[in-house]
Amino acid sequence: MFYKIKKKIEPYFYLSPALILYGFFFVAPFIYALYVSFNDWNLMTGEMQWLGLENYRNLVNDELFWYSIRNTLLYVVGRVPFSVALGLVYAILIEKTRGAFRGFFRFVFFLPIVFSIAAASLSFQLLFAPRRGFINQFLSLFGIIGPNWLNYSNTALIAIIIVGIWQSFGYNVILYIAGLKNIDDSYYDAAEIDGATAWQKFRFITWPLLTPVTFFVFVMTMLFSFRVFDVVQIMTGGGPSNATNVISFYVWQEAFRFFNTGVASAAAALLFIVMMLLTLFVAKKMQERVHYQ
Amino acid sequence: MIKKNFLVIILLIALVLTLGVTSVQAEVVELEFWHVFSAEREQAVDEKIDIFNQEHENIEVSHQSVPGWYGGLLEQLQTYAVVGQLPDVTLMGLSMTNFMRTGFNTASLNSYIEEDNYDLGQLDEKMLSFTQHEDETYGFPYAVSTPLLFVNREHFDEAGIEFTREPETWEQVKEWAIELNNLDHTSGGIAFQMDFDVWQFQTMLESFGGEMADLEAQEVLFDEEPGQRVLQYWEELRFEEEAWPLMDGEQAAEEFLAGDLSMIMSTTGNLTTFERDASFDVDAGLLPAEDEYGNPRSTPGGGSGIFILAEEDERQQASWEFVKFMVSETAQPYVVEEMGYMTPNLAVSDPEGIMADFFAEYPLVELSYQHAEEGLSDWFNWPEDTTNRIESRMNDHLISFISGEKTAEEALEASRSDVEAILDW
Incomplete structure (x- = not known):
């Protein structure tokens, strides 16, 4: 009897350090934020006044909230497919490369992961500069007059998406390389004997066997994309005219710029629920297509 | 025994000194x-x-x-x-x-x-x-x-314009900007640093005879005739004459320092920086003395x-x-x-x-x-903690106007509507 109980409890005992930290740093603040979302919290005096659903009502009536949702969705749609696809393509190309370049490319593509995002954002700001920026100077070689990327509403979000793709695809490359290494060579040998083309090998061996990695990469990139904040804050400050005001920025702005913690907490709670539902939906849909060896 | 007493005395002295030092340290604020x-x-x-x-x-x-x-x-x-x-x-x-x-x-x-x-x-x-x-x-x-008008003297000489540190009217400044914009190696004739806050809008508004708001009467005033004339002035520079290129405040300062932009309305805080860092002859002028209706300049x-x-x-x-x-x-x-x-x-x-x-x-x-x-005027203070929110919203609409996404009327109307909503007026 004692042995049975011990066996049941033991795993939780081992998990407890992580669970305590998780509870302390995530669950408790989340529950508190949820509580704040039903209140008007005056940060200066510390007074809290119960408002019920008032903050949520204000939130759904705020045009800027919906605009930030729209921007976030555009950002996710623009960033995720490209960083996943580029990650896959580059991983395959690197794996096909022989010699010293292989290590070099792995190193180069991993750089964005270790690079400070603040420094990278400032560097990209210079790259996107209207007259002396590298991107517009490069475009001018082909007779194209590049826009003032960060100051036009219709190009600012594109610029932010480009930085996002740069930021995440290196990480995806590494994950895909790990995935590629896990595929047994015997599948390719058999396909070779059957006379399969390179495309057929990719289509019927590589792609299906990489679906677990693709699933993971897709979900992680999507979650990272929903949470984008630092690049926006540094490069555009949510502008011009809120063109890059994404939901995380909106939450921060309401809380720490406008001191509207109730609405900010309500927006954060909604963001959490939306992200959770979306992740569950994507996970369910993708699981149906995931193949394991 | 003597040795023991000696040790006690030493310890007491050490204790007194330590306490003394501590008490002196405690007095430091x-x-x-x-x-x-x-x-x-x-x-x-x-x-x-x-x-x-x-x-x-x-x-x-x-x-x-x-x-x-x-x-x-x-x-x-x-x-x-x-x-x-x-x-x-x-x-x-x-x-x-x-x-x-x-x-x-x-x-x-x-x-x-x-x-x-x-x-x-x-x-x-x-x-x-x-x-x-x-x-x-x-x-x-x-x-x-206060805001000043910084100029690249070399551009003025090249365009054959005689620069005066005390321009008479805003029209005169506009004419300079248009002429300077014709120099084919420059990116523009003039730029205003709009994205930091609404300070420059307030400066122009008051110089054109307007006011931001009447707090006692709870009435927005910046969208009245003087405010409309400010945006009309900017519209001519930005879109009709294309003498004001679209760029944010920092880019404008960089372009000016690089010798690409001929004039910039900027803070006096940049006086020494511009003079030290520019590789050309920098000059600066007061804001124009009056507008076309004789309203005197205002310098918040x-x-x-x-x-x-x-x-x-x-x-x-x-x-x-x-x-x-x-x-x-x-x-x-x-x-x-x-x-x-x-x-x-x-x-x-x-x-x-x-x-x-x-x-x-x-x-x-x-x-x-x-x-x-x-005479300086007050930098407009909105009630309580609303300044950040109001300035942010107004800036969004003004920048939408400058980037061509909103008309002057739409930008002012949207700003007024946001201010009224925030202040519950």
């Missing part, structure tokens, strides 16, 4: 000061604080530079207020002085001024009024600025004030000593020399006073004081 200056400017602040600390045995001031300028500083103050860890002394933008008083309960300096017989006459009266409310002084102005005082947040008597007293020092003849010269701002201290701003050499070397600096002498 440690103050924290927050500001917004970084790099060389922070270094200058650091040097002055060192002097203060050396001069005051019982006060030790440490400082922290908060990123994000006054907006960032306000955010940090708000955040630290929650956990009761506000600094003892802080700087804050002059558009937030009301909120410092009502939101942060900054200490009134009146009792200290009286006790010390502190002569307020050593500070510029108008600048001082920015940090006063009714009969109370809630802080001192620290570094003040930007910059910052210094405020005491400490609550305990002892800390407040020490903070008062520090605040006095920061606006004194010892500390203020670096505000002019290293930061390029105007000083409220009359002894420092006297061109023939202690800074005579500097004024002789940088004659343009006197221009900003000319604005000040004619």
